[in-house]
Amino acid sequence: MNKYVKYGLIGVLVLGALWAAAFFIKSNSKGAITYDTKKPFISSIEKKTVATGKVIPREEIEIKPQISGIIDKILLEEGEDVKAGDLIAVIKVVPNEQALNSAQGRVRNAEAALANLQIEYDRNKQLYDRGVISNQDFNNLKLRYDQAVVEVENSKADYRIIRLGSAGGSSSANTNIRATVNGTILEIPVEVGDQVIQSNNFNDGTTIATIADLNSMIFEGKVDEGEVGKLKIGMPLEISLGAVENQKLEAKLKFIAPKGIEEAGAVQFKIEGDVAVNDSIFIRAGYSANASLVLEKKDSILVIPEALLQFDKETDKPYVEIATGDQKFERRDIEIGISDGVNVEILSGLTEEDEVKIWNKTEPIKRGEDEEEANS
DSSP states (O other), X not given: OOHHHHHHHHHHHHHHHHHHHHHHHHHTOXXXXXXXXXXXXXXXXXXXXXXXXXXXXXXXXXXXXXXXXXXXXXXXXXXXXXXXXXXXXXXXXXXXXXXXXXXXXXXXXHHHHHHHHHHHHHHHHHHHHTTOSOHHHHHHHHHHHHHHHHHHXXXXXXXXXXXXXXTTSXXXXXXXXXXXXXXXXXXXXXXXXXXXXXXXXXXXXXOOEEEEOTTSEEEEEEEEHHHHTTOOTTOEEEEEESSSTTOEEEEEEEEEOSSOEEETTEEEEEEEEEXXXXXXXXXXXXXXXXXXXXXXXXXXXXXXXXXXXXXXXXXXXXXXXXXXXTTEEEEEEOEEEEEOSSEEEEEESOOTTOOEEOTTXXXXXXXXXXXXXXXX
């Protein structure tokens, strides 16, 4: 091999080794991280939980017909305010053929029985007036006659009810569907021409309309089993509506379910709260809402940011590092209390004069140096 080539290769290797050494020294010559500190301070902490749910009317009244038929007219619309007695809809009676025929037969039978008793009554009345029959026999006959008259009237009334919907000959008594309470019509689930069924012992009947008072609302939501034990009847709630921004409603907890319901592997308990309705906000039934409940609150306590805490890997007990000199720190075990997720209460181990190390500080990335190193 030519000695010039040999010397050239040696020179390249030397230059490469020098460049690698320089790069290594440069990469490891960055200064150590300088840690900042923060002192404990006096503040207040509220431990809260949030229950998701909705705002609904305290009571919803379902208006049902007293007779079966077909919807003939609907006079009001959903969202209208009504008073007790206002006409909502009119039903047209469509009698059952079998029931109608049976009622007609009962009327004919009653009239025939009355006609027969009428003849017997007239004949015995003459005999009674002449003293031929006793007073007791005539009274028994008169009782049977009066009962036959009543049976004719009853059978005719039943026939009119089946055919017209009312015993008085006018169908307005049963076929006019009226509001039973004051409120707002939330829903009218039927349309003109729909067939409806009356409410009876075996059937709830068809709902013509649903009415509720939107000035009397409650919050209905659920809380986790881990927090339900901290709730008490009468606790204040702060209601946030999903459909109304920057508005809060006040409420008071009035009900906690005695039995939980398992949902997605977690046990949830139903809660209810009386909502104080603000006249400036129109609340619709079924608005989604969140209720904020203060589970625990402490005022004027010593706190530090929760991010300053460290935990022992073996005992899992909290500790912090306290400054003892310029960038010199020592471990200090502490006791902590409640936390709101930002600040944590210090029960013992620290004073307001201590300087707590911000241990999780990160060094900002120097983009210019990194790009030069990558390019080289």
